[in-house]
Amino acid sequence: MDHSVLLALLIPFAGTALGSAFVFFMRKDMPALLQKALLGFASGVMVAASVWSLLIPSMEMTPGNVWPATIGLLGGFAFLLLIDRITPHLHLSGGPEGPRSKLSRTTMLALAVTIHNLPEGMAVGVAIAGAMGAGGNGITIAAALALSLGIAIQNVPEGAIISMPLRAAGNSRGRSFLIGALSGIVEPIGGALVILLASAVTGIMPYMLSFAAGAMLYVVIEELVPEASEGNHSNIGTIGFAAGFALMMVLDVLLG
Numbered sequence: 001m002d003h004s005v006l007l008a009l010l011i012p013f014a015g016t017a018l019g020s021a022f023v024f025f026m027r028k029d030m031p032a033l034l035q036k037a038l039l040g041f042a043s044g045v046m047v048a049a050s051v052w053s054l055l056i057p058s059m060e061m062t063p064g065n066v067w068p069a070t071i072g073l074l075g076g077f078a079f080l081l082l083i084d085r086i087t088p089h090l091h092l093s094g095g096p097e098g099p100r101s102k103l104s105r106t107t108m109l110a111l112a113v114t115i116h117n118l119p120e121g122m123a124v125g126v127a128i129a130g131a132m133g134a135g136g137n138g139i140t141i142a143a144a145l146a147l148s149l150g151i152a153i154q155n156v157p158e159g160a161i162i163s164m165p166l167r168a169a170g171n172s173r174g175r176s177f178l179i180g181a182l183s184g185i186v187e188p189i190g191g192a193l194v195i196l197l198a199s200a201v202t203g204i205m206p207y208m209l210s211f212a213a214g215a216m217l218y219v220v221i222e223e224l225v226p227e228a229s230e231g232n233h234s235n236i237g238t239i240g241f242a243a244g245f246a247l248m249m250v251l252d253v254l255l256g
Contacts, residue, residue: 015152016184019159040240076214
Protein backbone atom coordinates (compact mmCIF):
# COMPACT_ATOMS: atom_id res chain seq x y z
CA MET A 1 0.00 0.00 0.00
CA ASP A 2 1.30 3.44 -0.96
CA HIS A 3 2.74 5.42 1.95
CA SER A 4 0.46 8.40 1.32
CA VAL A 5 -2.58 6.10 1.37
CA LEU A 6 -1.46 4.51 4.63
CA LEU A 7 -0.84 7.96 6.10
CA ALA A 8 -4.32 9.16 5.13
CA LEU A 9 -5.86 6.10 6.79
CA LEU A 10 -3.89 6.49 10.03
CA ILE A 11 -4.09 10.26 10.57
CA PRO A 12 -7.62 10.21 12.08
CA PHE A 13 -6.63 7.43 14.49
CA ALA A 14 -3.57 9.49 15.47
CA GLY A 15 -5.89 12.39 16.32
CA THR A 16 -7.92 10.20 18.68
CA ALA A 17 -4.75 8.84 20.28
CA LEU A 18 -3.39 12.37 20.75
CA GLY A 19 -6.58 13.48 22.48
CA SER A 20 -6.52 10.39 24.70
CA ALA A 21 -2.92 11.19 25.65
CA PHE A 22 -4.12 14.39 27.35
CA VAL A 23 -4.80 12.17 30.35
CA PHE A 24 -1.04 11.99 30.96
CA PHE A 25 -0.40 15.72 31.34
CA MET A 26 -3.71 17.43 32.09
CA ARG A 27 -5.53 17.32 35.41
CA LYS A 28 -8.69 18.99 34.21
CA ASP A 29 -10.51 19.56 30.96
CA MET A 30 -9.01 20.73 27.70
CA PRO A 31 -8.79 24.56 27.75
CA ALA A 32 -12.00 25.98 26.30
CA LEU A 33 -10.21 28.31 23.88
CA LEU A 34 -8.08 25.49 22.49
CA GLN A 35 -11.11 23.25 22.10
CA LYS A 36 -13.09 25.94 20.28
CA ALA A 37 -10.17 26.70 17.97
CA LEU A 38 -9.68 23.01 17.14
CA LEU A 39 -13.37 22.38 16.55
CA GLY A 40 -13.74 25.48 14.39
CA PHE A 41 -10.65 24.63 12.35
CA ALA A 42 -11.78 21.04 11.84
CA SER A 43 -15.23 22.27 10.80
CA GLY A 44 -13.78 24.54 8.13
CA VAL A 45 -11.53 21.81 6.72
CA MET A 46 -14.31 19.23 6.68
CA VAL A 47 -16.91 21.50 5.04
CA ALA A 48 -14.48 22.51 2.30
CA ALA A 49 -13.31 18.92 1.82
CA SER A 50 -16.89 17.64 1.70
CA VAL A 51 -17.67 20.02 -1.16
CA TRP A 52 -14.47 19.89 -3.22
CA SER A 53 -13.18 16.40 -2.45
CA LEU A 54 -16.49 14.53 -2.32
CA LEU A 55 -19.58 16.32 -3.67
CA ILE A 56 -18.12 18.01 -6.75
CA PRO A 57 -16.26 14.85 -7.89
CA SER A 58 -19.47 12.89 -7.31
CA MET A 59 -21.40 15.20 -9.64
CA GLU A 60 -18.58 15.19 -12.20
CA MET A 61 -18.89 11.40 -12.45
CA THR A 62 -22.49 11.75 -13.68
CA PRO A 63 -22.56 14.85 -15.90
CA GLY A 64 -26.03 16.32 -16.16
CA ASN A 65 -27.44 13.96 -13.56
CA VAL A 66 -27.48 15.42 -10.05
CA TRP A 67 -29.59 12.67 -8.50
CA PRO A 68 -26.81 10.26 -7.47
CA ALA A 69 -25.08 13.06 -5.55
CA THR A 70 -28.38 14.20 -4.03
CA ILE A 71 -29.46 10.72 -2.98
CA GLY A 72 -26.04 9.92 -1.54
CA LEU A 73 -25.86 13.22 0.35
CA LEU A 74 -29.26 12.75 1.97
CA GLY A 75 -28.40 9.12 2.69
CA GLY A 76 -25.30 10.22 4.58
CA PHE A 77 -27.32 12.62 6.70
CA ALA A 78 -29.95 9.95 7.36
CA PHE A 79 -27.33 7.37 8.36
CA LEU A 80 -25.70 9.63 10.94
CA LEU A 81 -29.11 10.70 12.20
CA LEU A 82 -29.93 7.04 12.77
CA ILE A 83 -26.65 6.52 14.63
CA ASP A 84 -27.46 9.46 16.89
CA ARG A 85 -30.86 7.96 17.60
CA ILE A 86 -29.52 4.57 18.69
CA THR A 87 -26.41 5.66 20.60
CA PRO A 88 -25.81 8.16 23.44
CA HIS A 89 -25.61 11.68 22.08
CA LEU A 90 -22.08 13.07 22.01
CA HIS A 91 -21.42 16.41 23.71
CA LEU A 92 -17.77 17.36 23.33
CA SER A 93 -17.98 20.06 25.96
CA GLY A 94 -19.31 17.72 28.62
CA GLY A 95 -21.76 20.31 29.93
CA PRO A 96 -24.63 19.70 32.39
CA GLU A 97 -26.30 17.27 29.99
CA GLY A 98 -23.07 15.91 28.55
CA PRO A 99 -21.51 12.50 29.13
CA ARG A 100 -19.09 13.61 31.81
CA SER A 101 -21.94 14.42 34.17
CA LYS A 102 -22.46 10.69 34.71
CA LEU A 103 -19.26 8.69 34.81
CA SER A 104 -21.26 5.46 34.83
CA ARG A 105 -22.03 6.21 31.19
CA THR A 106 -18.36 6.27 30.16
CA THR A 107 -18.60 2.84 28.55
CA MET A 108 -21.61 3.92 26.52
CA LEU A 109 -19.80 7.11 25.58
CA ALA A 110 -16.83 5.12 24.30
CA LEU A 111 -19.21 2.99 22.25
CA ALA A 112 -20.92 6.07 20.83
CA VAL A 113 -17.60 7.66 19.81
CA THR A 114 -16.46 4.39 18.25
CA ILE A 115 -19.64 4.08 16.18
CA HIS A 116 -19.41 7.73 15.11
CA ASN A 117 -15.82 7.13 14.01
CA LEU A 118 -16.68 4.33 11.59
CA PRO A 119 -18.36 6.45 8.88
CA GLU A 120 -15.59 9.02 9.24
CA GLY A 121 -12.98 6.38 8.47
CA MET A 122 -15.10 5.14 5.58
CA ALA A 123 -15.29 8.69 4.21
CA VAL A 124 -11.49 8.82 4.03
CA GLY A 125 -11.50 5.39 2.38
CA VAL A 126 -14.02 6.55 -0.22
CA ALA A 127 -11.91 9.62 -1.03
CA ILE A 128 -8.78 7.48 -1.35
CA ALA A 129 -10.58 4.90 -3.50
CA GLY A 130 -11.83 7.66 -5.78
CA ALA A 131 -8.33 9.13 -6.11
CA MET A 132 -6.76 5.74 -6.85
CA GLY A 133 -9.22 4.63 -9.47
CA ALA A 134 -10.65 7.71 -11.04
CA GLY A 135 -8.58 9.49 -13.55
CA GLY A 136 -9.71 13.03 -14.04
CA ASN A 137 -12.66 13.01 -11.67
CA GLY A 138 -11.22 15.74 -9.49
CA ILE A 139 -10.16 13.60 -6.52
CA THR A 140 -6.51 13.47 -5.44
CA ILE A 141 -4.63 11.77 -2.65
CA ALA A 142 -3.78 15.26 -1.38
CA ALA A 143 -7.51 16.00 -1.05
CA ALA A 144 -8.00 12.74 0.84
CA LEU A 145 -5.12 13.70 3.14
CA ALA A 146 -6.72 17.08 3.82
CA LEU A 147 -10.04 15.42 4.66
CA SER A 148 -8.19 12.98 6.90
CA LEU A 149 -6.49 15.88 8.70
CA GLY A 150 -9.80 17.61 9.37
CA ILE A 151 -11.24 14.44 10.87
CA ALA A 152 -8.11 13.96 12.98
CA ILE A 153 -8.38 17.45 14.45
CA GLN A 154 -12.01 16.78 15.33
CA ASN A 155 -10.96 13.49 16.97
CA VAL A 156 -8.59 15.18 19.43
CA PRO A 157 -11.30 16.38 21.86
CA GLU A 158 -13.22 13.13 21.32
CA GLY A 159 -10.27 11.11 22.57
CA ALA A 160 -9.91 13.41 25.58
CA ILE A 161 -13.55 13.11 26.65
CA ILE A 162 -13.14 9.35 26.90
CA SER A 163 -9.75 9.04 28.60
CA MET A 164 -10.10 11.87 31.12
CA PRO A 165 -13.42 10.72 32.68
CA LEU A 166 -12.01 7.19 32.87
CA ARG A 167 -9.04 8.53 34.82
CA ALA A 168 -11.34 10.54 37.10
CA ALA A 169 -13.31 7.35 37.77
CA GLY A 170 -10.21 5.67 39.18
CA ASN A 171 -8.61 3.94 36.22
CA SER A 172 -4.87 4.18 35.63
CA ARG A 173 -3.59 6.74 33.14
CA GLY A 174 -2.35 3.96 30.86
CA ARG A 175 -5.67 2.12 30.84
CA SER A 176 -7.61 5.35 30.31
CA PHE A 177 -5.37 6.27 27.38
CA LEU A 178 -5.64 2.81 25.82
CA ILE A 179 -9.44 2.73 25.91
CA GLY A 180 -9.67 6.26 24.52
CA ALA A 181 -7.20 5.56 21.72
CA LEU A 182 -8.85 2.27 20.75
CA SER A 183 -12.14 4.08 20.13
CA GLY A 184 -10.50 5.42 16.98
CA ILE A 185 -9.12 2.14 15.63
CA VAL A 186 -12.28 1.56 13.60
CA GLU A 187 -11.39 4.50 11.35
CA PRO A 188 -8.38 2.99 9.53
CA ILE A 189 -10.18 -0.37 9.49
CA GLY A 190 -13.30 1.12 7.90
CA GLY A 191 -11.24 3.09 5.41
CA ALA A 192 -9.16 0.06 4.42
CA LEU A 193 -12.27 -2.06 3.88
CA VAL A 194 -13.72 0.55 1.53
CA ILE A 195 -10.48 0.64 -0.46
CA LEU A 196 -10.35 -3.17 -0.72
CA LEU A 197 -13.94 -3.25 -1.99
CA ALA A 198 -13.51 -0.27 -4.31
CA SER A 199 -13.26 -2.35 -7.49
CA ALA A 200 -16.59 -4.00 -6.67
CA VAL A 201 -18.42 -0.72 -6.08
CA THR A 202 -17.09 1.39 -8.94
CA GLY A 203 -20.58 1.83 -10.34
CA ILE A 204 -21.91 3.35 -7.13
CA MET A 205 -18.89 5.54 -6.43
CA PRO A 206 -20.88 8.78 -7.04
CA TYR A 207 -23.33 7.68 -4.35
CA MET A 208 -20.52 6.69 -1.97
CA LEU A 209 -18.68 10.01 -2.37
CA SER A 210 -21.79 12.08 -1.71
CA PHE A 211 -22.83 9.73 1.12
CA ALA A 212 -19.48 10.40 2.79
CA ALA A 213 -20.01 14.14 2.27
CA GLY A 214 -23.42 13.95 3.93
CA ALA A 215 -21.97 12.08 6.89
CA MET A 216 -19.19 14.64 7.29
CA LEU A 217 -21.53 17.62 7.02
CA TYR A 218 -23.86 16.07 9.58
CA VAL A 219 -21.00 15.79 12.08
CA VAL A 220 -20.03 19.42 11.44
CA ILE A 221 -23.58 20.78 11.78
CA GLU A 222 -24.75 18.59 14.64
CA GLU A 223 -21.61 18.39 16.78
CA LEU A 224 -18.72 20.65 15.85
CA VAL A 225 -20.32 24.02 15.08
CA PRO A 226 -22.65 24.05 18.13
CA GLU A 227 -19.78 23.11 20.46
CA ALA A 228 -17.45 25.70 18.93
CA SER A 229 -20.08 28.44 19.11
CA GLU A 230 -21.64 28.01 22.54
CA GLY A 231 -20.67 30.06 25.57
CA ASN A 232 -17.98 32.71 25.67
CA HIS A 233 -15.33 33.32 23.00
CA SER A 234 -17.44 31.86 20.20
CA ASN A 235 -15.49 34.06 17.81
CA ILE A 236 -12.48 31.77 18.34
CA GLY A 237 -14.41 28.93 16.72
CA THR A 238 -15.43 31.21 13.85
CA ILE A 239 -11.83 32.27 13.27
CA GLY A 240 -10.78 28.62 13.39
CA PHE A 241 -13.46 27.75 10.82
CA ALA A 242 -12.23 30.48 8.46
CA ALA A 243 -8.63 29.30 8.81
CA GLY A 244 -9.56 25.66 8.20
CA PHE A 245 -11.75 26.46 5.21
CA ALA A 246 -9.07 28.70 3.69
CA LEU A 247 -6.40 26.03 4.20
CA MET A 248 -8.48 23.38 2.47
CA MET A 249 -9.27 25.80 -0.37
CA VAL A 250 -5.58 26.50 -0.91
CA LEU A 251 -4.71 22.79 -0.76
CA ASP A 252 -7.42 21.99 -3.28
CA VAL A 253 -6.07 24.54 -5.75
CA LEU A 254 -2.37 23.84 -5.26
CA LEU A 255 -2.50 20.07 -4.85
CA GLY A 256 -5.82 19.10 -6.42
